[in-house]
Amino acid sequence: MxxxxxxxxxxxxxxxxxxxxxxxxxxxxxxxxxxxxxxxxxxxxxxxxxxxxxxxxxxxxxxxxxxxxxxxxxxxxxxxxxxxxxxxxxxxxxETYGAILLFMLLYTGAHYFMTGTQQRMKIKQEEDRRANIEMELRELESKQAIAELDLLKSQVNPHFLFNSLNSIYSLIITDSATASDAVLKLSDLMRYILDSSKKRKVLVKHEIQFIENYVDLEKIRLGSKAKVSYKFGGDMGGKIISPMLLIPFVENCFKHGIGVHYSENKIDVALEMSDNTLILNTSNNIAPKRINPDRKKSGTGIENVRKRLNLLYPQKHDLEIEIKDNKYEVILKLDI
CATH class of the missing domain: 1.20.1300 (3 helical TM bundles of succinate and fumarate reductases)
Incomplete structure (x- = not known):
């Protein structure tokens, strides 16, 4: 008014x-x-x-x-x-007739122009307000996602460290000469964990080197108690990936695939880069003492990596886990 x-x-x-x-x-x-x-x-x-x-x-x-x-x-x-x-x-x-018509149109036109300008300003202000709210929501969601990812990574690292220290402990008891080499590999592993924890992305070749060191460490620990094979192929140059994303699947093989019957302990790890798709295939025989036909769900480590995949690579990954004939197999296809 x-x-x-x-x-x-x-x-x-x-x-x-x-x-x-x-x-x-x-x-x-x-x-x-x-x-x-x-x-x-x-x-x-x-x-x-x-x-x-x-x-x-x-x-x-x-x-x-x-x-x-x-x-x-x-x-x-x-x-x-x-x-x-x-x-x-x-x-x-x-000149009254023309003047009346002119003034009527001038007043009405000016008033509606002012009203339209005010409405456009209100619409612009409302659009800006909504855009700011959407931006704040996106920032909040991003911060929440980052916090959740950090929490999931923090759950992965202590679990991995615990397994590695167990491996070193076993080596010290059984073969102290080999233990020194294992300690060096473990130091490389821990250095990578500390460095990668500060980053959102790392080179695929560095992540592969990390997995290789882990598998080598487990092979040293197990010796002849298991048949372990791993192979990596494809062009990894320049490709990046979220750190510590693949190791839970490899850890899972050694966690659930080693039993008292050495001849049945077989673990296969294969990773291939095809164009921009990373394919991880792991399989292991399930140790008899760990077989539970009524339990189809995976452990905490696998559940954590599922959440990370959904957060980091929505609609860009395909994860298949199959348990059949006492064999646990994982196929992960990841577009990076």
């Missing part, structure tokens, strides 16, 4: 000053202001009536009624204002 009043005051003051300066060419300054007021005042009535009928008829798409009512306004008030001006200045000439 205040904006409407301010607009009206500004509109009429502008017309009053415009006419006043125009009359100053023929009249004294004080008289020019008075004459301009007498000329403009009669136009206020038809202008405000036109503003009302414009909003009433045009918004209802009753264009013919609008044209008829506007024509009536111009003719009726044009005649009355013309008579009034002739009374005030018998020798003057009045």
């Amino acid at each position: 205040r904006k409407k009043v301010a607009f009206d005051i500004g509109f009429w003051v502008f017309l009053w000053l415009l006419f006043s300066f125009s009359f100053m060419r023929f009249q004294p300054i004080v008289q020019s202001f008075g004459t301009a007021a007498l000329v403009i005042f009669p136009f206020t009535i038809p202008i405000y009536i036109h503003y009302y009928i414009f909003g009433y008829f045009i918004m209802r798409k009753q264009y013919i009624l609008y044209l008829l009512s506007t024509t009536f306004l111009v003719v009726f008030f044009g005649y009355l204002i013309g008579e009034f001006q002739h009374y005030m200045d018998p020798d003057g000439e009045a």
Whole structure:
């Protein structure tokens, strides 16, 4: 309402000053202001009536009624204002009909232009507000996802460290000469874990080297107690991957695939890079003492890596886990 009043005051003051300066060419300054007021005042009535009928008829798409009512306004008030001006200045000439039409269209057009500008500004402000809210939500979701990923990685690392220390402990008891080589490999592994924990992505070849060191460490520990084979193929150059994403599947082989019957302990790890698709295939015979036909779910490590895959590679991975004939097999296809 205040904006409407301010607009009206500004509109009429502008017309009053415009006419006043125009009359100053023929009249004294004080008289020019008075004459301009007498000329403009009669136009206020038809202008405000036109503003009302414009909003009433045009918004209802009753264009013919609008044209008829506007024509009536111009003719009726044009005649009355013309008579009034002739009374005030018998020798003057009045251009009332054209002036009424011009002022009506000027006022209504300026008002709706201002209203439309205000609406556009409100829409823009609302769009900006929604964009800011969406951006804040995305940042919040991103921070939440990063926090969850950090939590999952922190769950992976202690678990891996525990298994590795167990391996070193076994080597110290059984073969102290080999233990030194195992300690070096473990130091490389831990260095990689510490470095990669600070990064969101690492080179695939570094992740593969990490897995190779882990498998070598397990082979040293197990000796002849298991048949372990692993192979890596394809062009890994320049490819990147989220760190510590593949190791849980390899760990799982050694965790569940080693039993008391050495001849049945067989573990295969294969990783291949085909174009931009990384394919990991692991398989192991399930140790008899660990077989539980009623339990189909995997452990915490596999569940954690499932969550990480869903967060980091949504719609870009395919994970298949099959337990059949005492054999546990994993096939992971990852678009990177």
